[in-house]
Amino acid sequence: MSAKSEPVAPEIEEEEVPNKAFNIFKSIIYSKGYKHFSIKLVCFGMMWLFIAGSFGLDLRTQSGFSFTGNLLPLQELGYSTIAYFQMMTYHAVVMFFGTIFTLGFSIAYYAVPTIRGTKKLGMPWMANLGHWLVVFGLMMVIGSNSQYMFTFLIPLKNPASFYVAELIQFVGDELLIIALIATAYVDKLPNEKFSIPVSFIIMDCIAMGIGIITVLGAIIWTILSPLGGLGFDVFAIPNVEVFRAAFWFESHPLVYFGSFLVLGLAVWMVTIYAKRPVYSERMVRYMIPVLFVLSMSVYIHHMAVDPIPLWIRDVFAQVATEMIAVPFVIIWTILLITLKYTKPKYDASLLFIIAAIAGNIVGGATAEPLQPIPALDFTVHNTMWIPAHIHFMMATFTLGSFFAFLYWMIPELLGRKLYSPGLGIFHFIGWSVGMGALEVAFKVQGIEGAVRREIAWPALYEPWFQMAMIGAWLAGISVIAFTTNVLMTWRMGKPNPVSVPVWLTAGMALETQAKINEGTYDPNVIYTRVPVPVGLKLAPVPAATPSSSGRGSSRMAGVSRAIAKMLKLSRMRGSELGAQAAGTDGGKS
Amino acid sequence: MKKRNVLVAWTLILFLTVVVLEVVYTPYDYAGYQIANNVGEGVAQADYPPIQGPYQVVYVTCEQWQFLFSPHVVGAPTVTVVQAGVPVLFIVRSMDVTHGFYVNTEGNFATQGIQFGVMAVPGYTDFVTWNFQPTVFQGNQSLYHVMCSEYCGVTAQGLGHPWMDALIIVVPHGSAGVALQSKMLGGNLPEILNGSAS
Ligand SMILES: [Cu+2]
Ligand SMILES: [Cu+2]
Numbered sequence: 065m066s067a068k069s070e071p072v073a074p075e076i077e078e079e080e081v082p083n084k085a086f087n088i089f090k091s092i093i094y095s096k097g098y099k100h101f102s103i104k105l106v107c108f109g110m111m112w113l114f115i116a117g118s119f120g121l122d123l124r125t126q127s128g129f130s131f132t133g134n135l136l137p138l139q140e141l142g143y144s145t146i147a148y149f150q151m152m153t154y155h156a157v158v159m160f161f162g163t164i165f166t167l168g169f170s171i172a173y174y175a176v177p178t179i180r181g182t183k184k185l186g187m188p189w190m191a192n193l194g195h196w197l198v199v200f201g202l203m204m205v206i207g208s209n210s211q212y213m214f215t216f217l218i219p220l221k222n223p224a225s226f227y228v229a230e231l232i233q234f235v236g237d238e239l240l241i242i243a244l245i246a247t248a249y250v251d252k253l254p255n256e257k258f259s260i261p262v263s264f265i266i267m268d269c270i271a272m273g274i275g276i277i278t279v280l281g282a283i284i285w286t287i288l289s290p291l292g293g294l295g296f297d298v299f300a301i302p303n304v305e306v307f308r309a310a311f312w313f314e315s316h317p318l319v320y321f322g323s324f325l326v327l328g329l330a331v332w333m334v335t336i337y338a339k340r341p342v343y344s345e346r347m348v349r350y351m352i353p354v355l356f357v358l359s360m361s362v363y364i365h366h367m368a369v370d371p372i373p374l375w376i377r378d379v380f381a382q383v384a385t386e387m388i389a390v391p392f393v394i395i396w397t398i399l400l401i402t403l404k405y406t407k408p409k410y411d412a413s414l415l416f417i418i419a420a421i422a423g424n425i426v427g428g429a430t431a432e433p434l435q436p437i438p439a440l441d442f443t444v445h446n447t448m449w450i451p452a453h454i455h456f457m458m459a460t461f462t463l464g465s466f467f468a469f470l471y472w473m474i475p476e477l478l479g480r481k482l483y484s485p486g487l488g489i490f491h492f493i494g495w496s497v498g499m500g501a502l503e504v505a506f507k508v509q510g511i512e513g514a515v516r517r518e519i520a521w522p523a524l525y526e527p528w529f530q531m532a533m534i535g536a537w538l539a540g541i542s543v544i545a546f547t548t549n550v551l552m553t554w555r556m557g558k559p560n561p562v563s564v565p566v567w568l569t570a571g572m573a574l575e576t577q578a579k580i581n582e583g584t585y586d587p588n589v590i591y592t593r594v595p596v597p598v599g600l601k602l603a604p605v606p607a608a609t610p611s612s613s614g615r616g617s618s619r620m621a622g623v624s625r626a627i628a629k630m631l632k633l634s635r636m637r638g639s640e641l642g643a644q645a646a647g648t649d650g651g652k653s
Numbered sequence: 654m655k656k657r658n659v660l661v662a663w664t665l666i667l668f669l670t671v672v673v674l675e676v677v678y679t680p681y682d683y684a685g686y687q688i689a690n691n692v693g694e695g696v697a698q699a700d701y702p703p704i705q706g707p708y709q710v711v712y713v714t715c716e717q718w719q720f721l722f723s724p725h726v727v728g729a730p731t732v733t734v735v736q737a738g739v740p741v742l743f744i745v746r747s748m749d750v751t752h753g754f755y756v757n758t759e760g761n762f763a764t765q766g767i768q769f770g771v772m773a774v775p776g777y778t779d780f781v782t783w784n785f786q787p788t789v790f791q792g793n794q795s796l797y798h799v800m801c802s803e804y805c806g807v808t809a810q811g812l813g814h815p816w817m818d819a820l821i822i823v824v825p826h827g828s829a830g831v832a833l834q835s836k837m838l839g840g841n842l843p844e845i846l847n848g849s850a851s
Contacts (some may be wrong), residue, residue, distance in 0.1 A: 394660075
């Protein structure tokens with residue numbers, strides 16, 4: 065379906081075709097509204113999760129059943145070793161660029177217009193085009209018959225279609241990033257500033273946008289060299305280390321990309337659960353540029369065999385890699401202090417956030433010593449230790465924090481209450497325990513010297529492969545529970561139309577309160593067009609501010625009953641606050 | 654305590670931890686040979702490890718899909734013999750694509766398994782050193798399994814990355830061991846260099 069659904073020009077005689085099916089098709093191709101676009105991205109993100117997840121389950125099942133070198137049980141059916149390695153490539157590429165990117169974009173494309181109150185996409189055509197290019201590119205990757213993990217293993221030769229597919233997909237991602245930045249700046253008021261979630265998203269998009277340029281250059285270089293397989297001979301085959309530098313300069317922001325998209329939202333979510341302002345709003349904001357600089361410089365730790373001067377490696381590879389733990393630890397500390405002594409409601413979202421923090425700490429702590437201590441690095445390099453690290457960071461941390469917000473976002477987009485919070489808890493347990501088992505098993509194997517990407521291993525490692533298989537299936541079942549919950553919410557959930565989500569008013573009020581407490585509150589600055597109470601305490605609230613749109617954020621100052629109500633975490637009725645909302649609902653396009 | 658002081662103190666503690674880690678571990682950075690089992694990895698063009706005392710040199714050439722040793726056992730270029738107790742400097746190169754030279758006894762904590770490795774990147778000469786200990790001997794020699802740890806392609810069942818492997822035979826230090834080594838290597842012993850003399 066997706067391969068042929070290239071974007072069509074939207075101006076094809078709209079009026080003359082009163083065909084309902086065609087209109088539905090057209091609206092799937094081209095989303096005008098941000099909500100529609102976000103729903104589309106959620107659907108595709110889940111589709112990628114199922115595709116890439118089935119590749120992963122295939123790998124785990126194969127390894128769980130065999131240590132003999134024969135890929136039981138599917139070899140009987142003509143299943144080849146090459147297919148096994150291809151699935152490994154597709155699992156990684158589709159999980160990163162399909163699941164993580166698409167679900168992350170769905171969250172960001174919903175959160176930014178909602179928080180700012182603009183309720184519209186910045187460059188809708190570019191966002192839609194980018195999305196379809198990614199879909200097309202990833203479909204092409206899966207069809208490309210490539211058996212190599214990504215492109216940085218040059219001069220291993222991939223099929224030409226793989227390089228072209230990656231080119232298409234990265235152009236699509238770059239367009240999505242540009243359109244997201246445009247969405248964050250569209251209709252920007254002169255006195256408007258960005259709240260914490262939007263700031264994180266913009267920082268992240270700038271980092272990723274710069275990073276993708278280098279990998280695009282490397283891919284184009286490859287295509288124009290004899291390695292590309294298209295008959296071009298413009299450049300020589302790229303030097304391995306230069307190519308690797310280009311690849312990792314993109315890929316290090318890439319591994320943080322998903323998590324930074326929701327990090328700001330996670331800060332808000334914690335404050336909302338804690339029902340108090342974040343411990344230090346200013347410190348969280350300081351960490352944004354720090355994370356930007358460090359996430360762009362740690363990539364040199366992958367240049368393990370470069371003959372670059374040791375002091376440069378010391379500065380970038382070692383110190384920067386150790387340093388990036390600092391902003392993360394500071395943010396986690398601030399969040400845990402914020403939660404301290406509060407009695408939050410432990411639903412699936414909060415549990416996912418806490419597990420994500422734990423996953424980030426364990427995954428980060430086990431990766432930190434690698435580069436600074438070659439004595440450890442040369443022991444576990446390219447062993448299962450590394451897949452364990454990446455699963456901690458991507459599955460437990462990044463995807464886990466996505467799930468946390470999706471439990472708020474999806475019912476809002478569908479205008480219904482979540483069908484079963486209990487199923488959400490089951491999803492959390494299955495995902496965290498399942499992925500946790502897989503990650504621990506991988507870590508142990510790594511310490512015991514099991515090389516990754518293998519088809520045969522001594523019996524010593526087999527029990528751990530069995531544990532990883534059981535964990536993977538548990539996680540897979542939990543995702544089915546999540547999907548069922550979403551579908552049931554869609555079809556059978558109690559109608560609960562939300563015009564202004566409570567997390568927006570609550571999060572904004574708590575962020576403002578933090579500013580008031582810290583003395584950084586400026587009444588002339590607005591962060592959203594949606595009227596929200598200024599803060600929690602009504603202490604030094606200045607007079608209503610005439611902003612350029614005439615709707616300052618302080619307009620609702622003093623509505624203390626609304627604050628009390630909103631902090632009960634119940635979705636606010638559309639009629640209650642929606643009537644006061646500044647913008648119109650752009651989602652019903 | 655004021656909130657600002659808490660945060661400043663916490664940031665300083667984290668920062669100091671990083672600095673201390675960096676200072677403490679600096680002796681291990683690319684340091685090459687350490688007294689016990691230890692070693693370094695790196696790029697030959699940048700620096701050889703500062704090995705003190707004598708060490709054996711073994712060249713490893715990686716290609717799809719085999720490791721070729723020099724010197725090697727007569728008739729078997731994927732097997733080499735080294736002495737225990739004398740650090741071995743493996744100088745690793747690749748003829749085609751990126752490989753991983755990974756030595757592994759497939760042990761665990763209980764059985765005192767060891768593993769170490771270095772990447773073989775085309776266009777670069779990389780090294781890794783290891784001092785094979787006499788303590789792990791079973792009989793008069795011990796075997797170490799070499800495998801490729803960087804995925805380098807598969808063409809068919811039985812031909813490709815998963816089947817790219819080699820063997821290191823470690824013989825005891827001393828005249829008996831050297832005699833055995835000499836016999837297996839056809840008299841072509843690894844060059845023994847002296848680190849302090851260079
Ligand atoms: Cu890294
Ligand atoms: Cu290889």
